[in-house]
Amino acid sequence: KNEVEQSPQNLTAQEGEFITINCSYSVGISALHWLQQHPGGGIVSLFMLSSGKKKHGRLIATINIQEKHSSLHITASHPRDSAVYICAVRSLDFGNEKLTFGTGTRLTIIP
């Protein structure tokens, strides 16, 4: 079982819909990251969080440490939101800090 599981793997929605992408993890973590990978391949960091909720524009990220679960929400989705969204967790592995990435959720927003 992967340490980081994302769902769904693929998501297609109409423009304007509310989008939710989920990330579950099985290890104790110090922080969780959400990243966006553009169709051209570039990767940018969206959020880093260790508790609660963060909001940036139409994007909202939440985390529940007890349930080992995080969600990324997109409100009023737009075709330019089409990308792969990657969850990554930061944990300690035998005293060394480790970043483990999920396999990503491919989001397609149809006009």
Place this chain on the structure above:
Amino acid sequence: NAGVTQTPKFRVLKTGQSMTLLCAQDMNHEYMYWYRQDPGMGLRLIHYSVGEGTTAKGEVPDGYNVSRLKKQNFLLGLESAAPSQTSVYFCASSTSRGYYNEQFFGPGTRLTVL
């Protein structure tokens, strides 16, 4: 600022050939990383560096070597390429490896080994 740049963007190699991928960052970051991304798998750390002159192994280091002779550059070498090294390679940098550090990624290098 250019951020993190990678050269080349694409490369095709034959089995057994060697090559070096160059990563450069202009943000004065201490930490630099090399990842590979394969279909159906998350990014996996190959090697990383915590400062000029230092390197360390990541999750999948076999078949690769790295050097960090200058703070702004991190080189990834393949001495004898194998088809299993066909992948997209990403370089990243960060100010620290602390709990809240943000990694800045390069655009990626798509490598095919025939």
